[in-house]
Amino acid sequence: MLEPILGSKNAERVLLYLLARQQGYTREIARFWGADPDSVHKQLSRLERGGVLDSRSAGRTRIYRFNPRYSFIKELKALLSKALSFYPQNEQDRLLVFRRRPRRKDKPL
């Protein structure tokens, strides 16, 4: 939807993922979209350098989120929300409906 503005399909995917899930890491985002992890990582790094995202380490994983101090954050999120509403309903559900509650380690499924 926003590729003509953002200049990259994976930039849009990264931003939509973080909009829906609040945070994410390279492999998780790449796996969700079936995208190349290197390309996703490149976009995450680029957006972080630009101040749009920030990140923190959790063990060996770098977790990204929107930078809450980015000056255009409200407007960007509004644009992304509108773009997301143009996605097919099943794609929206796939992004927005997910488990966040904890699961005990070693618990049988």
Add this chain to the structure above:
Amino acid sequence: MKIISEMTRLELAAFISSAFQKSNIDIVLSGGSCVSIYSEEKYVSGDLDFVNVMFTKRDRIITVMDSLGFEEKNRYFRHPDTNFLVEFPPGPLGVGEEPVKQIDEIKTETGILRIISPTDCVKDRLAWYYYDDDTECLHQAILVSKCQPVDLVEIERWSRVEDKTDLFKEFLKEFKKRF
């Protein structure tokens, strides 16, 4: 002119700032070093963060820094004669929702430093407290407010725009406790 190894933080920042002004590149000191300067080093930051206001291309920044003897490594710049790390985070120059409108200038024997005002410095620190619960930055905001004249009415207005009036009250309570 002093050599870099003898420059204070303020003098080094002014030296770098002036070199960029000569090249018509708009950079403004923001971040922790402003706290250090405004608190007369009661807080010590190891970084000099110059916001690249107009998104000047990296090559031009590297050229100026190279002419001053700084070398780039992992997007930071280092000089063999100082421990300060210099970085150029991208613009826009803003605090939370709003653009920074007033830039202060501090004249030193090594040049003129363009720097955010003490009031914007407090807002910048409070943004970290407001959005990341960073209490270290809350204390930095209090430190600057104690050492410099700041516009608390303006900071309250800004906090309202950011929808953080409750946290502003916390700041004010802590500030009054220490003043």
